[in-house]
Amino acid sequence: MEEAAPDVTATTAIELVQGDITQQSVDAIVNAANSSLLGGGGVDGAIHRRGGPEILAACRALRASRYGKGLPTGQAVATTAGKLDARWVIHTVGPVWSATDDRSELLASCYRESLRVADELGARTVAFPAISTGVYGWPIDDGARIAVRTVRETADVSIEVVRFVLFDKTAYDAFEAQMG
Numbered sequence: 001m002e003e004a005a006p007d008v009t010a011t012t013a014i015e016l017v018q019g020d021i022t023q024q025s026v027d028a029i030v031n032a033a034n035s036s037l038l039g040g041g042g043v044d045g046a047i048h049r050r051g052g053p054e055i056l057a058a059c060r061a062l063r064a065s066r067y068g069k070g071l072p073t074g075q076a077v078a079t080t081a082g083k084l085d086a087r088w089v090i091h092t093v094g095p096v097w098s099a100t101d102d103r104s105e106l107l108a109s110c111y112r113e114s115l116r117v118a119d120e121l122g123a124r125t126v127a128f129p130a131i132s133t134g135v136y137g138w139p140i141d142d143g144a145r146i147a148v149r150t151v152r153e154t155a156d157v158s159i160e161v162v163r164f165v166l167f168d169k170t171a172y173d174a175f176e177a178q179m180g
């Protein structure tokens with residue numbers, strides 16, 4: 001029997017909401033983590049707080065196995081979502097903003113790799129925060145540009161909805177401006 005060809009013509013719908021990503025009901029919630037995978041502030045802190053200790057336990061197991069040295073910047077890995085209303089949390093590590101070194105490709109990689117991991121798991125709805133635009137200092141307009149462009153360019157996945165969940169109005173407006 002022939003295998004069905006992947007439907008590369010399917011498009012992913014992009015939604016914008018202003019709010020808290022930990023309140024979303026989706027298949028996968030993306031976490032703007034750090035390499036340690038052991039938690040932090042911002043979205044990361046909120047996800048671990050609300051998702052409960054199961055997520056940290058899964059992260060520790062990853063550190064004890066595949067990611068002994070931590071998760072490299074631009075890569076993504078999934079764990080349970082604990083008590084969150086999602087099946088998975090996908091942890092990705094954004095680059096720290098630099099005025100002298102163009103790390104845009106690493107930021108794009110976070111979105112691309114997170115979508116690839118989500119797709120492999122069978123997720124159809126994925127919520128993203130504005131990766132790197134908080135503690136890591138990425139200017140919101142540029143962060144929004146890279147986020148929207150990369151999701152639009154990642155066509156070879158069966159994700160139906162990507163929802164950008166923006167914490168404040170400034171971030172929401174920056175993403176809206178990119179939606180054209």
Ligand code: AR6
Nearest residue numbers: 020021032034040041042043044046132133134135136167
């Ligand atoms: N829901 C949605 N967006 C949020 C939430 C929330 N609950 N909380 C903050 N944001 P950040 P980064 C926004 O700092 O820049 C952590 O300590 C926030 O306004 O969470 O990638 C990690 O452990 C900003 O627009 O992530 C790392 O050490 C965006 O989410 C480091 O911070 C990202 O801000 C990662 O820094």
